[in-house]
Amino acid sequence: MTERIFNFAAGPAVLPEPVLGEAQRDLMALPGIGMSVLEISHRSKTFEAIIRGTEEDIRKLARVPDNYQVLFLQGGASLQFAMVPMNILPAGSQADYIVTGSWSKKAVKEAGKLGRVNIAASTESENFCRVPQQPELKLDPEAAYVHITTNNTIFGTEWRREPEVGRVPLVADASSDIFSRPLDVTRYALIYAGAQKNLAPAGVTLVIIRDDLLSRSPKTLPTMLDYNTHAREKSLYNTPPVFAIYVMGLVMKWLHGQGGLEGIGRKNAEKAKLLYDTLDSSGGFFRPHARPDSRSNMNVTFRLPSEELEKRFVAEAAKAGMDGLKGHRSVGGIRASIYNAFPRAGVEALVTFMKEFQRRNG
Numbered sequence: 001m002t003e004r005i006f007n008f009a010a011g012p013a014v015l016p017e018p019v020l021g022e023a024q025r026d027l028m029a030l031p032g033i034g035m036s037v038l039e040i041s042h043r044s045k046t047f048e049a050i051i052r053g054t055e056e057d058i059r060k061l062a063r064v065p066d067n068y069q070v071l072f073l074q075g076g077a078s079l080q081f082a083m084v085p086m087n088i089l090p091a092g093s094q095a096d097y098i099v100t101g102s103w104s105k106k107a108v109k110e111a112g113k114l115g116r117v118n119i120a121a122s123t124e125s126e127n128f129c130r131v132p133q134q135p136e137l138k139l140d141p142e143a144a145y146v147h148i149t150t151n152n153t154i155f156g157t158e159w160r161r162e163p164e165v166g167r168v169p170l171v172a173d174a175s176s177d178i179f180s181r182p183l184d185v186t187r188y189a190l191i192y193a194g195a196q197k198n199l200a201p202a203g204v205t206l207v208i209i210r211d212d213l214l215s216r217s218p219k220t221l222p223t224m225l226d227y228n229t230h231a232r233e234k235s236l237y238n239t240p241p242v243f244a245i246y247v248m249g250l251v252m253k254w255l256h257g258q259g260g261l262e263g264i265g266r267k268n269a270e271k272a273k274l275l276y277d278t279l280d281s282s283g284g285f286f287r288p289h290a291r292p293d294s295r296s297n298m299n300v301t302f303r304l305p306s307e308e309l310e311k312r313f314v315a316e317a318a319k320a321g322m323d324g325l326k327g328h329r330s331v332g333g334i335r336a337s338i339y340n341a342f343p344r345a346g347v348e349a350l351v352t353f354m355k356e357f358q359r360r361n362g
């Protein structure tokens with residue numbers, strides 16, 4: 001087998017090795033079926049069992065209450081930026097958006113095309129190095145919903161707990177930290193996530209939506225853009241991304257084996273701590289971008305003393321078998337994405353490399 005390197009990419013990102021192994025083993029023919037999952041009908045009993053099993057495992061993993069729908073959609077988180085306001089922002093009302101990074105801004109842009117948006121808070125003037133504190137939020141008690149981005153993939157910040165929004169429905173783009181720690185679904189009215197960071201290969205978008213929101217969708221919506229269609233048809237109105245849902249099912253089983261969200265949450269916190277401790281004890285050689293109260297356990301962002309050293313860091317790390325460490329251009333520097341499936345051994349290798357790099361260049 002080809003040797004695998006440590007993949008720090010922000011997304012599409014690393015998948016659990018046992019999942020890749022099982023998908024590979026069964027790719028020619030699913031056991032007892034004689035056909036590949038790539039070839040079977042989405043109306044077959046086999047696929048029915050796969051999609052319902054995946055939903056069931058998600059419900060158990062996150063303790064999703066019965067009054068929420070679990071939907072498998074397409075178009076990525078980016079389509080949700082538009083589908084959310086299309087469905088749940090009634091004409092004449094306004095939605096609150098808390099802006100904590102580039103993805104929040106894109107969500108605002110789409111909502112602004114479809115209705116009225118209030119920016120309840122933004123940390124853009126600080127280059128999104130933190131999420132806002134509760135007293136900074138200018139929330140409208142009459143808002144149709146409040147939208148947050150739970151983890152800011154590019155900037156490396158994450159909400160430690162949900163903002164208090166009273167009775168207003170909370171909507172979250174959780175693309176880059178979904179199922180990375182314990183999650184109280186009842187705090188949210190709608191959670192969406194593109195799969196390619198923490199759930200599955202690209203191609204499927206997970207949406208968890210509370211039933212009462214479904215009544216808001218205008219009757220004029222195109223069928224495919226109406227959450228009611230997908231809720232009614234159990235995500236089988238049209239051909240769903242069969243393979244991505246199949247792999248998501250394997251990832252959910254793997255997560256149960258990790259001790260569920262509590263178990264994976266502990267592992268993720270430990271992995272992140274190894275890196276943040278290294279940054280904090282470097283005497284200023286490595287400068288973390290995120291403020292301590294907003295640090296992400298999924299994307300660790302930092303700068304080095306010069307751009308030249310950053311370039312060298314990325315190049316030498318790649319030679320040492322660590323790929324995908326170049327930061328996004330809006331932050332610069334380094335970004336280590338360490339999602340659920342990223343192994344602790346890879347974090348330890350990076351920490352060793354960082355200390356050695358500092359010794360040679362500090």
Ligand SMILES: *Cc1c(COP(=O)(O)O)cnc(C)c1O
Binds near residue numbers: 011075079174175194
């Ligand atoms: C990656 C990402 C997106 C975009 O997801 P697509 O599935 O490519 O549309 C949106 N929000 C966040 C927080 C992301 O990390």
